[in-house]
Amino acid sequence: MPNTEGRQDYLDLPGYQRIGVFSEELHKSVELAKQFHADRRIPVLVEGDAGTGKEFIALLVHHGDEEDSAPFIRVNCSAIAPSLFESELFGYEAGASAGTGNAGAKGKLEQAQGGTLFLDEVGDIPMNLQPKLLRVLEEGEMHRVGGDKPIKLDVRIICSTNWDLRVLVEEARFRLDLYHKLNKGKITVPPLWRQKEAIVPLAKMFVAKFSMELKRDFQAISDEAATILERYPWPGNIRELRNTMERVVLLYNDDTVQPQHLGFLNQSMQVDVPRNEIGLLRPGQVVLPEADFDLQEVMEEVIIKAVDKFEGNRNKAAQFLGLSWNTLNNRLKRIS
Numbered sequence: 001m002p003n004t005e006g007r008q009d010y011l012d013l014p015g016y017q018r019i020g021v022f023s024e025e026l027h028k029s030v031e032l033a034k035q036f037h038a039d040r041r042i043p044v045l046v047e048g049d050a051g052t053g054k055e056f057i058a059l060l061v062h063h064g065d066e067e068d069s070a071p072f073i074r075v076n077c078s079a080i081a082p083s084l085f086e087s088e089l090f091g092y093e094a095g096a097s098a099g100t101g102n103a104g105a106k107g108k109l110e111q112a113q114g115g116t117l118f119l120d121e122v123g124d125i126p127m128n129l130q131p132k133l134l135r136v137l138e139e140g141e142m143h144r145v146g147g148d149k150p151i152k153l154d155v156r157i158i159c160s161t162n163w164d165l166r167v168l169v170e171e172a173r174f175r176l177d178l179y180h181k182l183n184k185g186k187i188t189v190p191p192l193w194r195q196k197e198a199i200v201p202l203a204k205m206f207v208a209k210f211s212m213e214l215k216r217d218f219q220a221i222s223d224e225a226a227t228i229l230e231r232y233p234w235p236g237n238i239r240e241l242r243n244t245m246e247r248v249v250l251l252y253n254d255d256t257v258q259p260q261h262l263g264f265l266n267q268s269m270q271v272d273v274p275r276n277e278i279g280l281l282r283p284g285q286v287v288l289p290e291a292d293f294d295l296q297e298v299m300e301e302v303i304i305k306a307v308d309k310f311e312g313n314r315n316k317a318a319q320f321l322g323l324s325w326n327t328l329n330n331r332l333k334r335i336s
Helices: 024-037 054-063 082-090 127-139 165-170 176-183 196-214 223-231 237-251 259-269 295-309 314-321 325-335
Strands: 044-047 072-076 116-120 156-161 186-188
Touching: 024 054, 024 186, 044 054, 044 176, 054 072, 054 116, 054 156, 082 127, 127 176, 165 176, 196 223, 196 237, 223 259, 237 259, 295 314, 295 325, 314 325
Parallel strands: 044 156, 044 186, 072 116, 116 156
Antiparallel strands: none
16 A cells, blocks of 8 residues: 555554554544553543454554653453452552561552553453542542552553453443443554455465574465455454464465465364355255355354354344354454
């Protein structure tokens, strides 16, 4: 994609791999991140599917155009046991509970003083702690577990999620007031299928990177291979594309990526069932083929096509397929 005035196609951030920004959609997300960097008071919510680069956008909000030496503290909310979450986030005073010892401890919020706390998968924060997080956002202070002294905070809060928080609100799993507070600074990172023009430039960037690291000869991608890459749905987004090109460079050594190097992608796209032999209609109207076929692959392709049909709207895709949103999301995670 041609560059436009004042715009970068590559971004390098401390502690993160080089990122290629080759689509208008992603450029908009990048510019929005830079705008939010200017005001630390605004909490930022980064939404997007798995593998789209949400942490990169969070780092961009933290750093802006120049490297920021202030702390960037990352918390994976889905990896913390609910019983430990409060002390992990807010810390605790000495003797606050059995087993904590004589000394207190700072939580992630205090560790992020003067910098950024990044709450990855914020939808997994236990409901009983969400009011405390809302109070931090509204009042800029907190209490340690077992403490009665308020601690003033100077912390930028950035959250990310690949869930639709509106659905969690409807299911009474996320507070509406907290959602509205976070939504004020929302950035949506587009899935790769909405950045078709970025697929080949990203693939070339990854090929160059891995060829240099693995001492291979790859320098280009053939037109036929580029067509395969552009037609593939990339349910795992940029992460899947990166892993794909690393696999190609690891397994082969040539000067140009060819279709045969991408045979495993073709296999995942193809189902050994002629499309006119299976009709996904009402019960009693499905016509099965004579030959054996892989039902799992058929189900995966149907799910991917349903999401594509509704332009990435998983709520509508789930309704169309008669699945719950959680079931659809879990199946997409397994596919990627």
